Amino acid sequence: MVATWHRSTWACWMCMFINGLVAGATSAPIIIDTDMNVDDMAALVYLVRSGADIKGITVSATGFSGQWAGVDSALRLLHKLNRSDIPVAFQEGYLGSTRLNLDYPSGMPPSEWTEANNRYLEQWIGLEPSQKPAAWQSAPQLICQILQSADLQSVFILELGPYTNLAAALHRSDCAALFRSKVQGLYVQGGRLHGDDAQKIQQSGALRGSGPGSGFPWTTEKKPNKASWNVFLDAVSAAQVWTFGLATVVLSDNAFEHLQVDPSDPGMYTPRNCTNKLLADVMLNWAPAHNAEWSGLSYWDQATAVVMMQQLLTKESACQRWVESNITISLQNDATYATYHEGSLGAPSEACLATSRVALLNDFYSAGCA
Ligand SMILES: [Ca+2]
DSSP: OHHHHHHHHHHHHHHHHHTTTTTTTOOSEEEEEEOOOHHHHHHHHHHHHTTOEEEEEEEOSSSSSOHHHHHHHHHHHHHHTTOTTSOEEEOSSSSOSOOOOTTSOOOOOOHHHHHHHHTHHHHTSOOOOOSSOOOSSOHHHHHHHHHHTSOTTOEEEEEOSOSHHHHHHHTSTTHHHHHHHHEEEEEEEOOOOOTHHHHHHHHHTTTBOSOTTSOOOOBTTBOOTTSOHHHHTTHHHHHHHHHHTOOEEEEOGGGGTTOBOOTTHHHHHSOTTOOOOHHHHHHHTHHHHHTOOGGGOBOHHHHHHHHHHHHHTTOOOSEEEEEEEEEEEOOOSBTTTTSEEEESSSEEEEEEEEEOHHHHHHHHHHHTTO
């Protein structure tokens, strides 16, 4: 199935090339679902400047920014980038779908983790609020409407946050059929590919939870260490999207091992003649605004955006190692909770396991300068 997708995807890329889309540096239509952390903000600047044909942005309230702030941050950035024509939608309702433990009914990050993201663009980058209001549609409604008016097998979805909005769209009447007919592929950030490792650990029983009677043990203070945040924060929604089986490209945690941010990066990789410093500003204030160590910050969403655009524009990929697999999400009440399970079921996937830091940062900072 992956091979079939690979061939059809390649055929489509060739079509785009022949049709001259590549020459114009405009991508296929894209829907971005995001939680508007700082890496999402930087990825968005890169995407707009590198010719992504963004049809809409949906913002989850289950990730690393408050509901009131994520949409505002996206609108501020689009205003600065002269792209206020792109609709930005709120998540439907407030809470996500995952409620496996009534003692911890919401898996959302604590507010002290998200506070710096909420006011980042205002306080650290000095961006004005946008006069453009958020979309009148809810996130799932906007996704379904974009798919409704799209050509067959034309749309790519970029998932940079929890899967709450995508699952909600899938559950809307008739929208699953639109996903089947209109979506060509899904790109997602994060998650460790276990391979044989996990099976061995599972068989040994070493990953069992805290035992009978202890209840469901996982909270934001205690996450299985191989679970991606984007999966963990709403694991039921993530599991539903992966089980639906869209052709998926995943930038796995393995691919970020040499992608820590260094504050010298913008100076090193931004072209000398670049007068547009927005991307460098967004990157350079990340650690100070969060009282974080640079070594703890990586090019997570940025790298996912770069690899997607390189594929859509048929450029050489910064990904150096790929593996094909079918992936589902484990919802077992043990340390595999919210991690990838590789097998014969779920989404036919191509996972990037290793990236070239130099190739990736060259593209990111030079396109971000355009
Ligand atoms: Ca994100």
